[in-house]
Amino acid sequence: MSVEGNIMSIQNSLTAAEKRLADYLLAEPQQVLGMSVKALAEATDTSPASVSRFCRRLRFPGYNELKIQLSSDLNDPSTAIAVNPEVVAGETVMEIQARLLQNAERSLHETVDQMDQSVIDQLCQALKTTSQLVCFGLSASYLVAQNIAQKWSRLGLNCIATDDVNQLLPLAVGDGAKNKVYWIISNSGESPEAVIGARMANDAGGLVVTMTTLGPNSLVTYADIPLVTSMPIEGNIRFAATQSLHAQFMLVDVIYYRYAALHFDETKQAITASRRAVNFYKKAFMEGMRAHHK
Numbered sequence: 001m002s003v004e005g006n007i008m009s010i011q012n013s014l015t016a017a018e019k020r021l022a023d024y025l026l027a028e029p030q031q032v033l034g035m036s037v038k039a040l041a042e043a044t045d046t047s048p049a050s051v052s053r054f055c056r057r058l059r060f061p062g063y064n065e066l067k068i069q070l071s072s073d074l075n076d077p078s079t080a081i082a083v084n085p086e087v088v089a090g091e092t093v094m095e096i097q098a099r100l101l102q103n104a105e106r107s108l109h110e111t112v113d114q115m116d117q118s119v120i121d122q123l124c125q126a127l128k129t130t131s132q133l134v135c136f137g138l139s140a141s142y143l144v145a146q147n148i149a150q151k152w153s154r155l156g157l158n159c160i161a162t163d164d165v166n167q168l169l170p171l172a173v174g175d176g177a178k179n180k181v182y183w184i185i186s187n188s189g190e191s192p193e194a195v196i197g198a199r200m201a202n203d204a205g206g207l208v209v210t211m212t213t214l215g216p217n218s219l220v221t222y223a224d225i226p227l228v229t230s231m232p233i234e235g236n237i238r239f240a241a242t243q244s245l246h247a248q249f250m251l252v253d254v255i256y257y258r259y260a261a262l263h264f265d266e267t268k269q270a271i272t273a274s275r276r277a278v279n280f281y282k283k284a285f286m287e288g289m290r291a292h293h294k
Helices: 003-009 016-027 037-043 048-057 063-074 093-113 117-129 140-153 165-171 175-179 192-203 242-262 264-292
Strands: 132-137 159-162 180-185 207-213 225-229
Touching: 003 016, 003 063, 016 037, 016 048, 037 048, 048 063, 093 242, 117 207, 117 225, 117 242, 132 140, 132 165, 132 192, 140 159, 140 180, 140 242, 159 165, 165 192, 175 180, 180 192, 192 207, 207 242, 225 242, 242 264
Parallel strands: 132 159, 132 180, 180 207, 207 225
Antiparallel strands: none
16 A cells, blocks of 8 residues: 555544654655655654654554655556545546546555455355345445445345444344344444444444444444455545545455355356346346237
8 A cells, every 4th residue: 555545544543743754755755765764753853763653553564664665656656646636626527537547546556455365255254154244334335335235145145235224223133143244334434323333233243344444443443354445535525435435346346256266156156047037037027018018
């Protein structure tokens, strides 16, 4: 993940010293490449120890590793963060295309960089044995919940996708919860309904899967399997959840295809049977329509 992306993922929890370091890294990346730990500490009115701790917070073992990634970022345009991430008054279609493509590439790259195969395999095993998959999300996150339910429903899993907390909560209590997987999506990780649902499912012994952006949040504290995506770069006004949806759909697709790879023969049979049923329905429907119009 890029240095900028890592900084954005924890920007809301930075200390004063860390914020000075972050601001300097973002403003003077080329200069940082030639600076020692001591020089960077002096330039930001911090200490060498603060620099080392900040590197670890950004998920780098040390200062040299951070500089290696920073150098790579400067040579890779896809990691650059747009100043105006969504839309500018009067901009052309070509400008919008370029902006969205750049943002999408960055978001997908950083999300892929954070994926852990062991975590994905743990989730695939849980999905294989669960009695029911309950997917929950609000607003744009509900689109992701529907996508998850649609995919695994085709494979024969008992799936529910909802954005109604009144439907979620009864499913998250009682002994039956112990055999269910609860896949809760909240980009910020702070949606009250998502947090409450995850907490209740966790208390009841259900397996809770969370999907949030990287960084500390309330929802992930109840996760048995935490899934993370890149931090979307957004303006003061968010016109749409474009970047977060790109990242979330990408992560879901990777998990789905890994599941299919692990259970290839069963998946192939399920998809074939599903397609056969849909084709039968379409044929019967069209025949009925033709008979009706005769």
